[in-house]
Structure formats: structure tokens, C-alpha cells
Amino acid sequence: MSAIARLAFVVVAVGVQTGFLGAALPTGQEERQPPPSLAGEFLVAAPEMGDPHFERTVILVVEHDPAGAIGIVLNRPVAEEPLANLLEAVGATNVGVTGSVRVFAGGPVKPEVGFVVHSAEYRKPATIAVTDRLSLTSSVEVLEDIANKSGPAKSLVAFGYAGWGPDQLDREIEAGAWATAEADPALVFDADRSTLWDDAWKRRTRRL
Template sequence: MSALSLPLANHLLVALPTLAGSSFARSVALICRHDEGGTMGVVINQPSEYTLGEVLSQMDIHTDDAVLRARPVLSGGPVHPERGFVIHDDARPWDSSLEVGGGLYLTTSRDILEAMAHGQGPRNALVALGCAGWDGGQLEQELADNSWLTVPADAALLFELPLESRWQSAAARIGVDLFRLTGYSGNA
């Protein structure tokens, strides 16, 4: 098994400068599922135009928590942009959850948002609209083409760092300074 075919769930994909002209420019995505059939992830550093309060209101979920209402909702990727994805660290049995690994979970059911609105949700959570998806072998080809770095996921990076710091900080975890890289690649 080659290094590129190892499961990448619970890893971060860090966009290299070669993706500067794409919708993934300067993106960091948490890989939630990776197998022969393809890859699914959520971009964790690109804000959407919505706040969590606006999303909750559209779902008829009320909260008095002003801090929660003001939280930015992330633009998780171009696939299913109308669908909500919650990345969190709470192992409770939510209606629709996937264990990503390393104590991280992805939940797509309403119950987690209702719990958050009532102050009973996960201690740490990111809410995104949409996700990113790659067909079987597509991500492996993009990795071979030097479009992405892979970095083990890190809860501190996901839940503590400001959005604008995550791209460079994720790469720095493996010793890469993205500002010193060129926007092109090649093979010798």
C-alpha cells in the first residue's frame, strides 16, 4: 500500500499555493471519511456569509445566547451548500453522526443544533454549510500533483485558532512555511 492510499480520515488537507486560482485557495479541510469510494471533508477556515443565529432562525430554533448567535458559520465546501455539518468533540449519540477519529465527530442532524441553542451542546463545535468531496482516486491524484499537504488533525487548531491563522498554522505543524512556496509545481 502506498503512502497516498493510507486512510486520511482525521487529517487536515492544507491547500498549497498551486491551488491559488481555485475555490480551495488557502483552504484547510478536515477529512471526515476516506476510502476506496472517495473522500469527504469540511473546510474549516473559510467563513460563509451567515452567522449561526441566522441559520438557527431559518430552522426555527431559538436561542438567547448572543455569543452563539454571532458565531460565524463556515463555508464547508461546494457540495451540498444548503446542508449543515457540525464538527465537534462530543461522543453523545446524536441522531446522525460519524466518528472522524481522535475524539472528533461530524454530525448532520438537527438535534445537535437544538442542544447548542439551549446551552447543552458540545464544548467545542464548528458549524459549516456544505462539504467537499472527491471521487475515488481523485484526492490521491491531487496529492500526487502537489496540490495539498496532509497534516494530522489537531483539536487546538480546529477550535482555538482564529480562522485566518489556520492555513499557515496547519502547515507549520509539519515544518512548512506556505509563504515561502511558489505557486507552481513540477516533477523532475
């Protein structure tokens, strides 16, 4: 069994992660108008990005508020993994399960935690609506449904996420580390990963 198959697919609510970031917020600061949320948009690494974790990455922003930000890297494929292996790794029934999914490195934070970015018609209690066309679920149930052909029409399985503390992402954008672009489901699920950064960079809309 590969290393990816041994990872635990853990149920994580994005709000919990954001709450953890919020615990680091300083108190007693003057209130100020927060910048507009980038949740549901792409972050596209600038060509000058020097951090090897994020060089030429395209990230779907899942959560962005004064407490911080969370996103899933979309163009770091790791392996094509049999669904039966993933289900076995999380203790779920895998008898008769066929097929495989492409597994991505979603970011450097908590690489043992699994997420599925998917089309919005699929919804479970653990699902978070990112846009009206994109959602995210982190539960064993979504993997089981994908294996049983009752899951979302489109999906991307990732382990780990990218995370920023309070105001950190806004400062990085202001410094020119990132551009933003509209989150197009066709780029999330169907585009060639080797050209995804180029495609997203051409569509960049603004910097904060």
C-alpha cells in the same frame, strides 16, 4: 434575515454521500491495495494551489476510501449568525434563544446542507466519529442542543462540503496539490482563522 439563515440544515449521513460516490466506481477492475485512509487528518492546500475554491484552505477529512473522499473546509468564515435565525430557518423553536455562532463555507458541494464539526464527548444517532477527539453531526438536534447549552463543548458550523470521486484525492496529493497534517482540535476550534493555513502548513507531515 441573512442568506445563511435561510439555508436548510439537512440531516445527511456521510456514508450516504460516500455511497453516491461509490455508484460511479467502474466494475471489473483488478483488485489493488487502497492507499491508507486520510479520514481524521487535515488536507492543507499547497501554496501553488490554483483552484480558487481551495486556495490556502485547511480541510478536515471526514471520509476517505476507494469510493472517494469528503471533507469540511475549516478556514472560510462567512458570517456571525444568531442562533435564533438558524433555528427559525430549519423550523425549530427559537423562543428565548440567544447567542450566535460563526458560520463557515464548508466547501462548494451542496452549500445548502449544514454540518457541525464538534468535540467527541457529544454524540447523537446522526453523529459520525472522525477521530477519538473530533466528530461530525448533521441534524437539527445538534443546533437545538447548542442553543440550549447542552451541545458539544466545542463546535464549528459549516454549510457545504468538499468532495472527491474515486482515487481523485489520491491523484491530487500525488501531484502535489495537498499536504497532510495531524488534525489537531485546537486548530479546528480555537486557532485564528486568518493564520490557520500557516499553522497547519508548518505542521505538515507527509504527502502520499
